Amino acid sequence: MHYSIVFAPLVPTLALWIALGAAVVATAAVVWARRGRALIRIAALALLLLALANPSLTREEREPLPSVAVVVVDKSPSQNFGDRTRQTEQVRAALVERLKAVKGIDVRVVEAGQADGETDGTHLFGALANALADVPTDRVAGAFLITDGRVHDIPGGATALGFTAPLHALITGHRDERDRRIAIVAAPRFGIVGQNQTITYRLDDQGVSGQQAQVTVRRDGEVLSQRTVASGQTVSLGIEIPHAGPNIVEIEASPLEGELTPVNNRAVVAIDGIRDKLRVLLVSGEPHSGERTWRNLLKADPSVDLVHFTILRPPEKQDGTPINELSLIAFPTRELFQQKIHEFQLIIFDRYARQGVLPIAYFDNIARYVRDGGAVLVAAGPDYASTTSIWRTPLDAVLPAEPVGVTEKPFFAELTDLGKRHPVTRELEGSNTEPPHWSRFFRIVDTRNAGSPALMEGADHKPLLFLSHQGDGRVALLLSDHIWLWARGYEGGGPHLDLLRRMSHWLMKQPELDEEALRLQVQGHSLIVRRQTLADGVAPVTVTSPSGATRTVTLTADGPGQWRAAVDAGELGLWQATDGTLKALVNVGPVNPKEFSQVTSTTETLAPLAHATGGDVRRVADGNGVDVPRILPLRGATSFAGDGWLGVSLRDASVVRGIGVLPVFAGLIGLLLLIGALAATWAREAR
DSSP: OEEEEEEOOSSOHHHHHHHHHHHHHHHHHHHHHTOTTHHHHHHHHHHHHHHHHOEEEEEEEEEEOOEEEEEEEEOSGGGGSTTHHHHHHHHHHHHHHHHHTSTTEEEEEEEEOOOOSSSOSOOOHHHHHHHTTTSOGGGEEEEEEEEOSOOSOOOSSGGGGSSOSOEEEEEOSOTTOOEEEEEEEEOOSEEETTSEEEEEEEEEEESOOSOEEEEEEEETTEEEEEEEEETTOEEEEEEEOOSSEEEEEEEEEOOOTTOSOSGGGEEEEEEEEEOSOEEEEEEESSOOTTHHHHHHHHHTOTTEEEEEEEOOSOTTOOOOOOGGGOOOOOOOHHIIIIISGGGOSEEEEESOOOOSSSOHHHHHHHHHHHHTTOEEEEEOSGGGGSTTOGGGSGGGGTOSOEEEEEEOSOBOOEEOTTTTTSTTTTTOTTTTSSSOSSOOBOOEEEEESOSSOOSEEOGGGOEEEEEEEETTEEEEEEOOSOTHHHHTTGGGOOOHHHHHHHHHHHHTTOGGGOSSEEEEEEETTEEEEEEEOSSSOOOOEEEEOTTSOEEEEOOEEOSTTEEEEEEEOOSOEEEEEEOSSOEEEEEESSSSOGGGTOOSOOSTTTHHHHHHTTOOEEEOEETTEEOOOEEEEESSOSOOEETTEEEEEOOOOEEEEEEEEEESSSHHHHHHHHHHHHHHHHHHHHO
């Protein structure tokens, strides 16, 4: 029970103070006159003023509230090193038991710091704040952190905690820990394909000095260099960017004897390869209806630098017009096909036939250019089946099929079984109906002796589109010149943009269009394994986590030519996948996470904050076990730590469950008091 007196004046406060002043003056005058009835008058006057103040006796029924102590358990990946996991669980069990043994303490346990690929580092104070979100500050008894000391969200001071209670940290791990890591000093995020980028790294050894390590540098799994590096040495190296998209560079140091973990001996740098410009040479053999289809497509792509020539006046065309009156540009054959041919990523022959413009030797240059990694696309019309066909040049060694004639009849272009799986033609808009939902073509070049299966077919199931690999390069052969009908919207048109763009980018080796590919993608807390293939089935994939643990994953069909599986990405760092032929890499979380930058345990990081709150930071390792201090309840203390013990602050918080109010001068009691005072005064005056 809690008793108190509450005043609720019946008159304004100012009037009450004026009355009190007048009463004091009157009392002084009566006392000065020394009349015997002064005391009775003073008492009566006091009762009158008290009645105006309207006092009430209150009785509160209060229920004491328990003080709240929070135990935050660090579950970050670094807590898995050494025997920290065992220490953590032992400390947790002993600490919770001792806190619960303290009368008036409510214990809350929260886990924090789990790797989720979204936050960088160990965050414990956010979890602490969430655990106390519904607790008033006057009920917080203290907080205990069970951690290795590597915490990355430490607030700026004790006031930033939001409560005035001790903060204690119990540190797992051992004093004599040692570790080695590769620290990235500087690394680019992007790089131009074909150019070098500089990466700077440093070898750091913690707990030892004067050591050396063998450092291996890999790019996309391929070893580029090996060298000996001294501890503390900073090294810069140049890395060539060979392809567009992510280029994964690994820098790995040999293990340090007795080190805590090898997981941070390897650093990863992901450099996105960007093509400066895709240079394309388009040669149109003659003006025709579909010529501008190719030009418009390539000019609309900002990543393409297009050089376009149309043969308007072949050498055999002589009409007597003086040269100085011609506005035509001479075709720079020697410059394009001998001196600068390797500067182009793609050469397109659009209805081109031998007209004496290109010497036969230049076609041999083009064939060599393809084998060395270049790309050629032939958009064929009747010219391909003529006596002047480019087939009848050294290009026949790289072209996929030999022409034998031309068929003139309407037909719908259709995907073959292989085309339904190939990333260039797969799921083209309108291809899922019978016939396909696009306009017809009216001409196709007949071929024979195809070196590879067709992806599309036309009239009488004759091949329409070939994509083939030749040496290190690629060749595409489109056997109809009527794709411009799709572009013009004839009979509803067709997906010419998607088809031609995909075909061009496949020829220029865009990785996402490779027929055989293994990829890893991070989606939330899962790692998605994707396999792209033209085969009817795929082999199981072996997935390796950053810590070296492996698992075999069986993929399931996810569409034509696509297979998929999902695994839990429970670790931060570089994941690998291989099916024995292909290999894929992906980094989960930050490229070089703070969690693994420093993994030796420490008491220094949390000590300033803990001491500012009256708490303490202590190691728990004790031989093969742990040493958990005793827990003492304290009231009004400023220091909550001592030899072998840690304290919590007991609070006096309570909640009111009931209240009673008794007005003193209300009702019969007040009336009797006032009447009694007046009667006593009258009786005294009557004497």
